[in-house]
Amino acid sequence: xxxxxxxxxxxxxxxxxxxxxxxxxxxxxxxxxxxxxxxxxxxxxxxxxxxxxxxxxxxxxxxxxxxxxxxxxxxxxxxxxxxxxxxxxxxxxxxxxxxxxxxxxxxxxxxxxxxxxxxxxxxxxxxxxxxxxxxxxxxxxxxxxxxxxxxxxxxxxxxxxxxxxxxxxxxxxxxxxxxxxxxxxxxxxxxxxxxxxxxxxxxxxxxxxxxxxxxxx
Amino acid sequence: xxxxxxxxxxxxxxxxxxxxxxxxxxxxxxxxxxxxxxxxxxxxxxxxxxxxxxxxxxxxxxxxxxxxxxxxxxxxxxxxxxxxxxxxxxxxxxxxxxxxxxxxxxxxxxxxxxxxxxxxxxxxxxxxxxxxxxxxxxxxxxxxxxxxxxxxxxxxxxxxxxxxxxxxxxxxxxxxxxxxxxxxxxxxxxxxxxxxxxxxxxxxxxxxxxxxxxxxxxxxxxxxxxxxxxxxxxxxxxxxxxxxxxxxxxxxxxxxxxxxxxxxxxxxxxxxxxxxxxxxxxxxxxxxxxxxx
Amino acid sequence: xxxxxxxxxxxxxxxxxxxxxxxxxxxxxxxxxxxxxxxxxxxxxxxxxxxxxxxxxxxxxxxxxxxxxxxxxxxxxxxxxxxxxxxxxxxxxxxxxxxxxxxxxxxxxxxxxxxxxxxxxxxxxxxxxxx
Numbered sequence: 001x002x003x004x005x006x007x008x009x010x011x012x013x014x015x016x017x018x019x020x021x022x023x024x025x026x027x028x029x030x031x032x033x034x035x036x037x038x039x040x041x042x043x044x045x046x047x048x049x050x051x052x053x054x055x056x057x058x059x060x061x062x063x064x065x066x067x068x069x070x071x072x073x074x075x076x077x078x079x080x081x082x083x084x085x086x087x088x089x090x091x092x093x094x095x096x097x098x099x100x101x102x103x104x105x106x107x108x109x110x111x112x113x114x115x116x117x118x119x120x121x122x123x124x125x126x127x128x129x130x131x132x133x134x135x136x137x138x139x140x141x142x143x144x145x146x147x148x149x150x151x152x153x154x155x156x157x158x159x160x161x162x163x164x165x166x167x168x169x170x171x172x173x174x175x176x177x178x179x180x181x182x183x184x185x186x187x188x189x190x191x192x193x194x195x196x197x198x199x200x201x202x203x204x205x206x207x208x209x210x211x212x213x214x215x216x217x
Numbered sequence: 218x219x220x221x222x223x224x225x226x227x228x229x230x231x232x233x234x235x236x237x238x239x240x241x242x243x244x245x246x247x248x249x250x251x252x253x254x255x256x257x258x259x260x261x262x263x264x265x266x267x268x269x270x271x272x273x274x275x276x277x278x279x280x281x282x283x284x285x286x287x288x289x290x291x292x293x294x295x296x297x298x299x300x301x302x303x304x305x306x307x308x309x310x311x312x313x314x315x316x317x318x319x320x321x322x323x324x325x326x327x328x329x330x331x332x333x334x335x336x337x338x339x340x341x342x343x344x345x346x347x348x349x350x351x352x353x354x355x356x357x358x359x360x361x362x363x364x365x366x367x368x369x370x371x372x373x374x375x376x377x378x379x380x381x382x383x384x385x386x387x388x389x390x391x392x393x394x395x396x397x398x399x400x401x402x403x404x405x406x407x408x409x410x411x412x413x414x415x416x417x418x419x420x421x422x423x424x425x426x427x428x429x430x431x432x433x434x435x436x437x438x439x440x441x442x443x444x445x446x447x448x449x450x451x452x453x454x455x456x457x458x459x460x461x462x463x464x465x466x467x468x469x470x471x472x473x474x475x476x477x478x479x480x481x482x483x484x485x486x487x488x489x490x491x492x493x494x495x496x497x498x499x500x501x502x503x504x505x506x507x508x509x510x
Numbered sequence: 511x512x513x514x515x516x517x518x519x520x521x522x523x524x525x526x527x528x529x530x531x532x533x534x535x536x537x538x539x540x541x542x543x544x545x546x547x548x549x550x551x552x553x554x555x556x557x558x559x560x561x562x563x564x565x566x567x568x569x570x571x572x573x574x575x576x577x578x579x580x581x582x583x584x585x586x587x588x589x590x591x592x593x594x595x596x597x598x599x600x601x602x603x604x605x606x607x608x609x610x611x612x613x614x615x616x617x618x619x620x621x622x623x624x625x626x627x628x629x630x631x632x633x634x635x636x637x638x639x640x641x
């Protein structure tokens with residue numbers, strides 16, 4: 001059964017075959033972005049955004065080509081499909097993280113960026129945590145209603161932080177900034193977002209299983 | 218030498234019910250013994266696809282039991298699906314995939330997948346492995362689905378309207394493939410279609426579904442022997458006799474209809490009888506009594 | 511052995527198969543102990559249902575013409591002259607009964623019918639002598 005999960009991840013990769021060219025270009029784009037801003041943060045958010053785009057693309061291609069039917073003709077249960085998909089998303093995050101780490105080393109060795117290792121790792125882990133929040137909400141929606149029908153809700157989801165940001169007073173923002181600084185400067189606390197991400201995705205996965213189980217295909 | 222007496226059922230559906238909006242499958246039951254082909258016929262919207270989707274867990278049943286290879290279909294879902302091949306009316310693969318991509322995507326799921334068999338089948342169907350799915354015609358897509366379905370040596374083939382939109386030549390080719398598949402007596406085929414001529418030659422059993430209910434499920438020969446087309450002059454029949462007919466149609470110079478052989482003795486002996494065929498049976502059950510001026 | 515079935519012949523297909531196999535046995539085209547095509551192969555070749563060929567073979571086994579060896583197939587039973595004669599007697603009786611019933615319908619008298627029979631028999635003898 002575990003074996004089938006890995007085969008499913010492979011299937012997800014093959015599903016995105018038509019986008020491979022895009023993914024090859026991504027590291028170079030990330031590199032270019034970092035050079036431009038002289039800052040790895042931009043590259044981090046660029047790459048992490050790509051992982052989110054990837055999962056949306058995956059669901060989108062899957063929906064357009066009726067892959068839900070394919071999954072149910074293979075020796076997979078609905079639970080396998082959901083767990084396999086989450087594992088695939090984790091894989092994309094791992095790949096992105098490895099690529100970013102290599103990129104950061106190159107940038108720092110080449111003297112293009114000046115940050116120390118510490119800050120990079122912190123930025124990466126919190127970045128992963130933030131996109132996990134979005135994914136945790138997005139993925140169950142995709143499983144239940146598909147990409148097309150979820151577009152409106154997703155837009156609202158992404159707009160929410162922007163709106164909140166715009167609506168907050170400068171005092172409120174200052175407090176939030178202080179909190180963020182104190183958290184991110186404490187490296188022992190790094191374990192929290194890591195565990196937090198797994199808990200979030202775990203709960204999201206359980207919710208997706210329940211939603212997908214009753215979906216009519 | 219009665220082969221069918223003790224053969225196990227490769228597929229068993231018992232009292233299956235499902236409500237989908239205004240449509241309902243109601244108490245559907247039938248069984249396919251190992252070693253035979255069952256034609257699943259009915260008009261559009263009768264419930265064939267719904268039944269098949271329920272078997273494959275694409276829809277959740279309200280009531281009833283489904284057993285494949287003698288195993289409960291949900292509890293042993295993974296083991297069962299390793300041994301079945303499914304062909305639908307349109308492919309469920311990414312249209313940008315080539316036939317080789319399809320193999321990469323699905324082959325690892327099957328322990329009995331054989332690369333050389335896949336290549337042989339593609340060659341037999343004149344399909345180029347490097348061509349993309351979207352570049353194939355309707356007939357070629359069907360053959361591709363069959364090739365994928367057959368490559369992992371399944372024990373049960375489930376086909377849901379695979380021949381709609383295909384010409385007689387392509388349909389005949391599929392029938393020939395099924396005949397060859399069935400020379401192994403441990404296999405089985407469930408073939409749903411509304412093109413009844415596909416089944417006339419190749420089916421062993423027929424299950425007729427109409428508006429979500431099973432009307433008949435038995436051997437093809439028995440079904441064709443059970444119903445006869447009857448014709449006669451106006452006023453030949455009493456009202457009671459008319460009600461015994463299925464799909465009674467009256468026109469200006471006579472009437473026709475379908476009758477169950479058991480009821481034939483209640484009709485006058487001067488009535489004209491003719492053998493029926495699947496189309497006739499399906500059409501008559503779909504008709505109410507009709508009067509054509 | 512050739513088996514040719516006709517969808518419009520009138521007789522059910524399994525009957526046609528039985529007849530043709532029996533005739534092949536009578537004529538010696540199928541020899542004692544010869545292996546018949548398998549039920550499934552026959553169904554595939556004739557493009558008919560396996561149940562039809564099963565029924566034909568079933569009946570032939572019940573009537574003593576063939577025997578099914580588990581795992582190997584169906585073989586022609588050694589010709590039992592008694593059995594053959596009995597079968598043919600039954601066939602002749604049926605044909606005669608049909609002739610009698612038709613004559614009655616056409617109001618042909620018994621004497622006319624007998625005369626016809628003798629005439630035909632003599633013709634047959636003439637043909638045989640001439641060979």
